[in-house]
Amino acid sequence: MATRLIFTLGATLLSEAEYRMDGASVTTRFSSLATRKFYDDRARREGLPPMSEAHVLVTPETEKSPLLEDLRREWEGGLVVKRAPKGGTAEELWELFEVIESLVRDGDRLVLDITSGLRSMPIVSLLVASYLKAARAHFREAQERIDGRQSRHSPFK
16 A cells, blocks of 8 residues: 655746645645645654655646756655646546546555646546545445355355
């Protein structure tokens, strides 16, 4: 089981802001840096698994932006850049769904930062994650019932 941070990054310049949570504060242009710090602090306090992966969804325009290079410099390793469409058409929305789905494994703990990003990408990311959680839980439950019926110790005999 991995703990994955998924967030989006647009191409527009960002101003520094102060982010606060649980008495801690972080001043940065990138909300995802604050999200990572706040999660890591909480994980240490509560014995949660540490953040193992961070994925930033970027459009082709963002890939060319100096903002992405700034984020890479400030991130200090472990950042996976994933190209994603803007989501302006039905086809692009499905492609965005598939990109996010490819990042999530069964049993993962997801941390979503929907603070910034282009157009509807942050909200679509949230909806996809919610859908995957529900759909995979339903699939697991159905699979357990099928496996249970095939077992000698099945309560469904």
